[in-house]
Amino acid sequence: MGSARSDRISPLAVKRLSLYLRCLEELAQQDQTTVSSRQLAKALGLTDAQVRKDLAYFGQFGRPGVGYAVQDTVTRLRVIFGTQKDWEVAVVGVGSIGRALLGFKGFGQRGFRLAAAFDKDPAKIGRKIGGVLVQSAGELAATVRKKRIRLTVLAVPAQAAQEVAEALCRAGVKGILNFAPVRLNVPDDVAVVPVDLGSLLQQLSYFVTAAQAGNQTHPGVRRDLT
Amino acid sequence: MGSARSDRISPLAVKRLSLYLRCLEELAQQDQTTVSSRQLAKALGLTDAQVRKDLAYFGQFGRPGVGYAVQDTVTRLRVIFGTQKDWEVAVVGVGSIGRALLGFKGFGQRGFRLAAAFDKDPAKIGRKIGGVLVQSAGELAATVRKKRIRLTVLAVPAQAAQEVAEALCRAGVKGILNFAPVRLNVPDDVAVVPVDLGSLLQQLSYFVTAAQAGNQTHPGVRRDLT
Structure with a gap:
């Protein structure tokens, strides 16, 4: 969406x-x-x-x-x-979620290499997290262009997400995994996959509610609704 | 799955x-x-x-x-x-992802209250993260039963996930949001929603690859494949 x-x-x-x-x-x-x-x-x-x-x-x-x-x-x-080749990925926003993602080992196995990280907090810039150097927001465009980064993980606060997304698109990014709880407006040639943690818990509560009710609260829901 | x-x-x-x-x-x-x-x-x-x-x-x-x-x-x-009422949720495993989730503000808006956290690392036990006390793994069963917790977020390392999931199910948990990169075997009345971060990036790389190829690499994929 x-x-x-x-x-x-x-x-x-x-x-x-x-x-x-x-x-x-x-x-x-x-x-x-x-x-x-x-x-x-x-x-x-x-x-x-x-x-x-x-x-x-x-x-x-x-x-x-x-x-x-x-x-x-x-x-x-x-x-x-497209995973027969490796992709370089940037993490934008090194808060708690960004930091967790930089420490996550599962990306490499799927052909995704965390190649850059950005934050605007001077206390974080220059540090290495999960082996990746955190750069300033000001270096974002030049680094994305130089490393030809097409995929990014966006983990900045909600109020900053749209502006940062626009900067990423201008720098040539074509795909954004969006952890910020806002809907992004991006150009037609850029894909966004939203990660909505609240929605994932909601999917769980659906199954638990359905089981508790013996499926009686929504008698119309059937198995073939795939 | x-x-x-x-x-x-x-x-x-x-x-x-x-x-x-x-x-x-x-x-x-x-x-x-x-x-x-x-x-x-x-x-x-x-x-x-x-x-x-x-x-x-x-x-x-x-x-x-x-x-x-x-x-x-x-x-x-x-x-x-089932979100017309509030759900109490436990976070199991307070590593980088567990910690990020405890700090995440978006759950409350959807009716999910982080009510407990567990880890086996003595350095973490007794600390409060995002306002939630980290308890020892040994307290898991009693706390889950006492607080009637039905939903949990599982963020332990892959090799521990199955054993912890079984302990959760024995304590009465009915839904597991699984961040561990393994498939869990659980009883029939327990739901699992897996969160596979590598798979999410893969979905992005699909869109970017399709756009670069002008959709020529998979001519059969059409819009009505919903």
Whole structure:
């Protein structure tokens, strides 16, 4: 939402594709060579039909009685996600969330390298966090251009987010993972993926409420609402 | 994924419902009384038909030429999400991510109150972070039972996650927001929402790759893949 990319393909569809990729990578590690749409569907809580439709959309077709070739589908999905090469990522805003992300080891495994960090607090500038030097906000544009950084994690306070996002876009950034609890207005060629921690807890409370009520509070919600 | 709840309703469908709720709450704040499926669809990058289908599933029907009653739909969705009342939430694992979450102000607005925190590091136990006392892992079960905590944020290292999750489930926890990069095995009546930061960056790299390639790398992906 807030991204013009979303009128080409739904962010939810992209999320499903990323879940297929993760699941298939795990199967490849376990040396499984083929997988059925049913197995993928079961692992991800989707219908078989949804899995077949999603994979068919980008040209992967399972063979009846055999399924999908695991490694081939992984390779194809990595090309689609652009993660067959490494991406340099900047963290903008080194508060508690920015600091936590700089210390997070899981990005490297997916082909994302934290290559720069920015803050406007003089007490933070010049320090290294998670091996990354914190630079001043004034160095942002030059560094993003020099290192050809296209992806950023935005973890500044809500009131600063729009202005910083505009500066990032002017410097050539094309994708923003947005932890600030505001909707960003960005140019058509820039994608925004919002991370809304309150919304994630809300999804949990949905499941717990539904279980407590024996699903009676929303009798219309059915399994096929995927 | 990994949650038995997912065979009743897809986590992606729940995510869409949470996006409708957020969008409708914003409209209510702006004193808008009705909204069309088209307006909701446009804001969220979905098709009109998907919005109508989702809302109809739990008994909300728009009136032709008028649309949906904003406040009525917000009220209905809050009941479904259980957020008409407050939830007490525990943070388990006070490393960099746990600490960042304890300092995050956005939970309270959604009806989630951080009520307890646990760690096994003696240097952290007894300290207050974001106003919440860090207790020892040994106090977890008794505190969760006493405070009737049903939702937790799991932010322990990957290798400890399964064991801690099992202890939480034994103490009566019914929902786990899982920041640990592992799939949890939990009883059928416990829901897990995984937060995979690497996967979120991957979703961004998808959009950027698609834009750079002019959508040519995946000619089959179309807008109606919602």
